Amino acid sequence: MWILNFLTSSLGKKLIMSLTGLFLIIFLLVHLIGNLQLLFGDNGEAFNVYAKFMTTNPLIKTTSYGLYFFILLHIVQGIVIWLTNKSAKQSRYAVAPKNTSWASSNMATLGIIITVFLAIHLWQFWFKMKIGAIPPVNIGGEEYTNLYAVVHEAYQNIFFVIFYVVSMVVIGLHLSHGFQSAFQSLGLNHKKYTPLIKGMGIAYSILIPLGFAIIPVWMYMMH
Amino acid sequence: MKLTLKVWRQKSKDHKGSFENHQVEADDHMSFLEMMDVLNERLISNKAEPVAFSHDCREGICGTCNMVINGKPHGPSKGTTVCQLHMREFKDGDVIVIEPWRAAAFPVIKDLVVDRSSFDRIIQAGGYISVNTGQAQDANAIPIEKDTAAQAMDAATCIGCGACVAACPNASAMLFTSAKVNHLALLPQGQVESSRRVRAMVKQMDEEGFGACSNTGACEVECPKEISITNIAAMNRMYMGAVIGAQDQV
Ligand code: HEM
Ligand code: SF4
Ligand code: FES
Numbered sequence: 001m002w003i004l005n006f007l008t009s010s011l012g013k014k015l016i017m018s019l020t021g022l023f024l025i026i027f028l029l030v031h032l033i034g035n036l037q038l039l040f041g042d043n044g045e046a047f048n049v050y051a052k053f054m055t056t057n058p059l060i061k062t063t064s065y066g067l068y069f070f071i072l073l074h075i076v077q078g079i080v081i082w083l084t085n086k087s088a089k090q091s092r093y094a095v096a097p098k099n100t101s102w103a104s105s106n107m108a109t110l111g112i113i114i115t116v117f118l119a120i121h122l123w124q125f126w127f128k129m130k131i132g133a134i135p136p137v138n139i140g141g142e143e144y145t146n147l148y149a150v151v152h153e154a155y156q157n158i159f160f161v162i163f164y165v166v167s168m169v170v171i172g173l174h175l176s177h178g179f180q181s182a183f184q185s186l187g188l189n190h191k192k193y194t195p196l197i198k199g200m201g202i203a204y205s206i207l208i209p210l211g212f213a214i215i216p217v218w219m220y221m222m223h
Numbered sequence: 224m225k226l227t228l229k230v231w232r233q234k235s236k237d238h239k240g241s242f243e244n245h246q247v248e249a250d251d252h253m254s255f256l257e258m259m260d261v262l263n264e265r266l267i268s269n270k271a272e273p274v275a276f277s278h279d280c281r282e283g284i285c286g287t288c289n290m291v292i293n294g295k296p297h298g299p300s301k302g303t304t305v306c307q308l309h310m311r312e313f314k315d316g317d318v319i320v321i322e323p324w325r326a327a328a329f330p331v332i333k334d335l336v337v338d339r340s341s342f343d344r345i346i347q348a349g350g351y352i353s354v355n356t357g358q359a360q361d362a363n364a365i366p367i368e369k370d371t372a373a374q375a376m377d378a379a380t381c382i383g384c385g386a387c388v389a390a391c392p393n394a395s396a397m398l399f400t401s402a403k404v405n406h407l408a409l410l411p412q413g414q415v416e417s418s419r420r421v422r423a424m425v426k427q428m429d430e431e432g433f434g435a436c437s438n439t440g441a442c443e444v445e446c447p448k449e450i451s452i453t454n455i456a457a458m459n460r461m462y463m464g465a466v467i468g469a470q471d472q473v
Binding site for chain 2: 002006009010011012013014084085087089091092095096098101104107177180184185186187189
């Protein structure tokens with residue numbers, strides 16, 4: 001079938017990488033905006049209300065299934081591309097060439113570190129909530145899952161704080177190449193707009209991970 | 224100047240290769256290939272096996288003089304082939320490491336010579352225009368915008384050397400293939416077959432075992448003709464459009 005031939009061609013695989021990558025880029029932005037409510041200093045009321053909304057609203061629930069699927073697709077496809085590319089190169093030069101940015105030729109290594117981070121991150125918060133292992137809290141006469149308490153507790157541990165900050169640096173590196181690369185894969189390269197896309201990519205890959213990293217650091221310092 | 228060469232020696236595709244050290248006396252005015260000639264003449268007079276390397280035009284247009292010099296395909300000068308590289312780029316006492324192109328789709332035939340027939344098969348798949356009858360018409364009969372003609376010309380300067388593949392950490396042939404696809408598709412004569420062409424050439428490129436493009440940009444840094452990766456983006460667009468829109472199968 002033409003569509004399968006297309007999606008399994010080298011260009012089709014990259015199309016999937018770039019579309020899923022762009023989806024994840026949008027997700028990270030939304031995720032960050034929501035999480036900044038952790039810094040409100042209201043004992044997590046706003047955050048807990050928001051968390052309930054995100055896990056019960058049908059539209060968001062549907063989107064979240066898309067998210068799980070796209071993350072898995074991005075990871076599996078990324079590893080497939082990495083392995084085929086390695087076998088296409090076969091051997092390395094005795095003198096290592098210096099003609100790429102470090103991030104661009106280590107996307108899979110960065111991605112695998114992100115996968116490990118994701119597994120721990122999801123285990124810590126998402127999975128505990130899914131299996132109902134988090135005690136409830138009363139906000140304005142209504143019951144909410146006290147996700148805030150779990151996050152708060154985790155970020156009292158300096159090792160988790162360091163782990164989160166380091167992971168954000170890794171995501172930043174992945175996106176320092178990935179953001180603009182996704183547009184190039186889609187064929188969106190233009191004299192007028194490409195410099196803008198590259199600028200946005202640099203801004204995004206610094207600001208978004210920085211925003212995420214501030215949360216554990218802040219919560220650790222504020223107790 | 225006195226130089227130490229570490230040259231890759233490999234008997235054939237099936238043998239394991241290794242580096243061999245040689246001392247060479249060269250002067251500033253020699254080209255890199257002339258320096259290699261000096262080495263080979265000495266090896267021959269000593270009844271040793273000369274270093275096999277490929278070359279033809281020695282004026283930067285045929286794309287056969289392929290070696291990776293100190294980790295750089297075509298050596299340290301920007302926008303030049305090995306035959307156009309001068310020894311004045313090096314200085315007395317330098318150690319120069321010389322390796323063949325490394326890519327699964329470019330197997331080593333001997334020493335520094337690789338088999339690039341995978342490129343020929345990509346061209347055979349669609350890198351041409353069909354002119355089935357008659358004489359070529361007057362070039363000025365079809366108006367082509369200056370910018371478009373310049374873009375087509377830039378893409379057409381690709382000499383098919385394979386440095387892009389050699390430079391790419393994924394051994395991807397996207398720069399070469401996209402240059403060939405674009406130089407034809409940008410002109411009215413080539414536009415006619417562009418949908419079929421891009422699909423056939425990408426398919427062949429994948430079948431030859433080249434890697435996928437990670438947009439690292441290594442290719443355009445090392446390309447002796449300075450072909451731009453905007454060609455790759457243009458081919459990505461064209462390929463998607465062709466696959467989705469086409470009524471036939473390639
Ligand atoms: C934080 C979540 C992530 C985001 C936002 C993200 C985003 C992106 C983007 C935008 C690209 C560029 C796509 C292109 O070049 O067309 C990319 C490439 C890539 N990603 Fe991710 N990614 C994420 C997580 C991961 C994970 C968990 C892996 C696991 C293996 C991974 C592996 C890769 C690989 C291997 C590539 C390079 C593909 C190639 O060009 O050869 N990514 N990513
Ligand atoms: S694109 Fe450049 S490096 Fe690649 S084959 Fe053509 S001339 Fe050589
Ligand atoms: S020998 Fe022809 S390009 Fe160098």
